[in-house]
Amino acid sequence: MDGIFNKEFVQGCSALGAGIAMIAGMGPGIGQGYAAGQGAAAVGRNPGARGTVMGTMILGQAVAETTGLYSLIVAILLIFVNPWA
Amino acid sequence: MGSDILLALAAPGHGGLPEVVSRSNDEIGTKIGINGFGYFDLFGFRFWITSTHIALAVIVLAVTVLAILANRAIRKADPYGKPGIVMTIIETVVEFIDNTTYSNMGEKHGGAFRNYIGTLLLFIFFSNISGVFGLRPPTADYGVTFGLAMITFFLIHINGFKYQKMKHITGLFDPIPLTPINIIGEISTPISMSLRLFGNVLCGTVIMGLLYNLLPKFLLLFWPGAFHVYFDLFSGAIQAYVFTMLTMVFISKNFEE
Numbered sequence: 580m581d582g583i584f585n586k587e588f589v590q591g592c593s594a595l596g597a598g599i600a601m602i603a604g605m606g607p608g609i610g611q612g613y614a615a616g617q618g619a620a621a622v623g624r625n626p627g628a629r630g631t632v633m634g635t636m637i638l639g640q641a642v643a644e645t646t647g648l649y650s651l652i653v654a655i656l657l658i659f660v661n662p663w664a
Numbered sequence: 665m666g667s668d669i670l671l672a673l674a675a676p677g678h679g680g681l682p683e684v685v686s687r688s689n690d691e692i693g694t695k696i697g698i699n700g701f702g703y704f705d706l707f708g709f710r711f712w713i714t715s716t717h718i719a720l721a722v723i724v725l726a727v728t729v730l731a732i733l734a735n736r737a738i739r740k741a742d743p744y745g746k747p748g749i750v751m752t753i754i755e756t757v758v759e760f761i762d763n764t765t766y767s768n769m770g771e772k773h774g775g776a777f778r779n780y781i782g783t784l785l786l787f788i789f790f791s792n793i794s795g796v797f798g799l800r801p802p803t804a805d806y807g808v809t810f811g812l813a814m815i816t817f818f819l820i821h822i823n824g825f826k827y828q829k830m831k832h833i834t835g836l837f838d839p840i841p842l843t844p845i846n847i848i849g850e851i852s853t854p855i856s857m858s859l860r861l862f863g864n865v866l867c868g869t870v871i872m873g874l875l876y877n878l879l880p881k882f883l884l885l886f887w888p889g890a891f892h893v894y895f896d897l898f899s900g901a902i903q904a905y906v907f908t909m910l911t912m913v914f915i916s917k918n919f920e921e
Contacts, residue, residue, distance in 0.1 A: 634909070641906040645856055648863030655870060659697065 589663045597657040603650035610643040696873030698805055716808060719799040723790050761785060768912040773919055777912070780819075784812070785908045792865055792900025795872060796892055801900075804865040806858065813858035816911045820853070824918040832918070857910055864903045868895030 618636035622629050700712040737750045747755065761782040766774035791803045802808045824832035836846045872895060875888050 637902060638906060638909050638913075641860065641902065642910075644864075645860050648860055648867070651867055652859065652863050655866065 589661070593657045593661050593663075597654035600650045600654045600657065604647045607644045607647035611640045614639050614643065696800075696870055698800070714805075715800045716802045716805040719791075719794060719802045720808070722799060723787070723794055723802065727786055727790055757786075758782075764909070765912065768909065769916040770919060773916065777915065781908050781912060784911065785904055788812070788861070788904040788907055789901060792904055793896050795865075795869060795896040795900075801865050801869060801896075803861055803903075804869045806862050809858040809862040809865075810854070812861070812907070813854035816857060816914065817854040819911070820914050820918065823915055827918050853914060857907065861903050861907050864899055868899055871895060 614636055618632050621632045625632075699715045701714065701718065703710050703712045705711075734750075734754050737748075737754065741747065741751050761778055762774075765778040765781050768774075769777055788803060791801055791808070795801045821832070828835070836850070837843050838846070872888065872891060875891060876884065879887065
């Protein structure tokens with residue numbers, strides 16, 4: 580079992596882990612799409628409030644994006660700052 | 665069988681691929697990571713001068729020079745004539761900052777915060793778009809974004825004590841069983857704000873670094889431009905707006921009775 584801890588194996592597993600971590604990108608995608616759809620519906624119902632709806636929508640989308648960014652940070656840490664590889 | 669293949673693949677020196685991959689990994693890492701340019705020793709600590717400090721100095725200088733130029737343009741402006749292009753840009757920026765501040769923090773408190781909000785917005789915006797000019801964006805360093813988020817954190821709680829008095833503390837225990845969740849929510853505010861800005865800018869930096877280092881040379885002439893527009897200009901502007909907007913929302917939560 581000595582050979583299993585060498586650098587290439589850990590690098591490969593880290594790359595796999597980074598890819599798996601980015602599955603979390605699905606959640607913010609669905610959430611942002613839903614927010615954009617609701618924003619489009621709101622603008623369609625009340626075109627005068629376009630600016631307010633846009634600001635609120637972008638703020639909500641940016642907050643919903645946070646979980647995806649956590650997974651991105653985990654993936655980048657695994658690839659570039661991995662202490663075992 | 666499968667583990668045999670894995671072990672065979674994991675054995676050192678089986679081919680050229682791992683060396684190539686790891687070497688280009690290191691190269692890319694030095695190009696998109698934070699590089700140190702020198703250090704000095706003070707009080708027993710070693711302080712590094714990194715690309716973040718240099719980019720910060722350049723951006724602060726650039727914003728200061730722009731502010732001085734804007735000030736001179738305002739002094740020379742003719743209040744009865746037609747505004748020039750510089751005056752139009754200045755008026756748009758100032759009006760945007762005033763409008764967002766007053767509409768989010770209220771007519772009563774907006775005036776006290778518009779200087780800080782404007783400074784924050786301009787600083788984060790110029791930091792985020794500095795990738796276009798060949799700098800490594802300082803907001804892709806967690807130290808910078810965490811510092812900005814800590815300023816927001818202290819502003820939230822100082823204003824909470826100022827306007828809510830002791831209700832700011834007792835509000836944490838509002839439903840008694842939810843006390844730990846309330847405390848975690850207060851602590852996680854600066855962490856999530858800083859990680860949001862950091863993650864967005866770092867994502868752009870990493871993708872631009874990969875593009876510049878992995879594409880063939882002839883594609884580099886025109887292809888990364890579209891990505892610069894998205895990752896540096898669009899995403900940078902959105903994130904600067906979001907950070908200042910969240911700062912305003914969190915601070916103005918304390919104003920209401």
